[in-house]
Amino acid sequence: MKKEITVRELDVEGFIREKVSAISEAVGGGMAINALSGGVDSSAVTMLGHRALGQRLKTVFIDNGLMREGEPQEVGGFFARLGVKVDIVDARKEFSGALKGITDPEQKREAITQTFYRHVFGRIVKESGAKHLLQGTILTDVDETVAGIKRQHNVFEQLGIDPQEAFGYQIIEPLIQLRKDAVRKVGKALGLPGELFDRIPFPGPALAARVIGEATPERIETVRKATRVVERLLKGAGAFQYMAILHADRVTGMRDGKRDFGQQIEVRCWDSVDARKATPTRLPFETLETLAREIIRDVPGIVSVTYNIAPKPPSTIEAV
Numbered sequence: 001m002k003k004e005i006t007v008r009e010l011d012v013e014g015f016i017r018e019k020v021s022a023i024s025e026a027v028g029g030g031m032a033i034n035a036l037s038g039g040v041d042s043s044a045v046t047m048l049g050h051r052a053l054g055q056r057l058k059t060v061f062i063d064n065g066l067m068r069e070g071e072p073q074e075v076g077g078f079f080a081r082l083g084v085k086v087d088i089v090d091a092r093k094e095f096s097g098a099l100k101g102i103t104d105p106e107q108k109r110e111a112i113t114q115t116f117y118r119h120v121f122g123r124i125v126k127e128s129g130a131k132h133l134l135q136g137t138i139l140t141d142v143d144e145t146v147a148g149i150k151r152q153h154n155v156f157e158q159l160g161i162d163p164q165e166a167f168g169y170q171i172i173e174p175l176i177q178l179r180k181d182a183v184r185k186v187g188k189a190l191g192l193p194g195e196l197f198d199r200i201p202f203p204g205p206a207l208a209a210r211v212i213g214e215a216t217p218e219r220i221e222t223v224r225k226a227t228r229v230v231e232r233l234l235k236g237a238g239a240f241q242y243m244a245i246l247h248a249d250r251v252t253g254m255r256d257g258k259r260d261f262g263q264q265i266e267v268r269c270w271d272s273v274d275a276r277k278a279t280p281t282r283l284p285f286e287t288l289e290t291l292a293r294e295i296i297r298d299v300p301g302i303v304s305v306t307y308n309i310a311p312k313p314p315s316t317i318e319a320v
């Protein structure tokens with residue numbers, strides 16, 4: 001495994017030059033594909049690939065039905081303004097089918113991995129004739145997977161999986177030596193707007209990582225609505241990452257004077273530098289009250305809102 005490049009050691013321009021030429025060399029005269037999610041990692045990779053390959057890079061946004069509200073169109077719009085064409089691929093049915101009936105966190109991650117790499121990408125790669133997939137795996141993804149904490153959806157080689165053998169294409173990972181803080185610097189230098197290089201992290205399994213228990217389309221929609229409230233209210237908190245999580249267990253509540261055995265949302269808001277360790281942000285109590293009020297108002301079926309106050313470790317940033 002290649003050595004970490006810390007944000008202090010990073011020579012941004014040198015790094016970009018080196019990665020652009022490495023991508024050109026690996027792909028040769030052929031085509032490559034990359035999946036853009038709109039997070040800083042995949043956005044930076046898109047720009048590196050675009051510089052290296054121009055039109056020979058096909059960028060797709062996989063609409064897995066697990067993204068935040070309006071995300072496919074919003075991300076496509078950002079990149080159109082940067083001169084990069086993004087094809088939106090509707091794979092919502094495939095993902096909801098694969099997640100049906102699954103409640104175990106690692107099985108959920110595995111179902112998403114298989115659907116993404118084997119089925120959806122397998123098909124797109126075959127149709128396009130590309131032999132390479134560019135992706136934004138970073139060092140933290142690898143660390144946690146190898147340590148057996150969480151199977152990050154985009155890690156293979158370090159687990160002894162050969163993507164060529166498993167899926168029929170090579171995976172190129174230009175950011176594998178960096179952590180989030182360094183990726184942001186690279187993204188900024190590549191011309192990404194602040195909305196993209198400064199975006200809070202969002203996990204590969206998307207909102208499925210924020211639903212405890214089965215990630216049905218209805219439960220995803222519930223957490224999507226809560227996410228909209230949490231992101232709107234915590235945008236200015238200066239935190240590393242913030243999120244809403246839908247719990248599996250119900251609690252007794254009351255609505256219109258009657259018993260309502262309702263659902264629970266947990267809010268998490270983290271201070272962290274690189275996601276390896278994190279502590280809950282000391283949000284003012286008024287902010288917590290506003291969160292509760294607006295989540296209850298905007299998300300049908302929610303009767304309880306909690307705020308996580310445990311640090312990572314032993315907690316992790318995402319709940320699944």
Ligand code: XMP
Nearest residue numbers: 150152153201202203204205275316317318
């Ligand atoms: P955890 O939950 O492991 O998260 O403390 C650490 C950071 O990684 C993000 N995360 C992921 N990113 N694929 C990704 O690309 C994944 O499967 C994944 N799971 C978690 C998480 O949002 C946090 O910033």
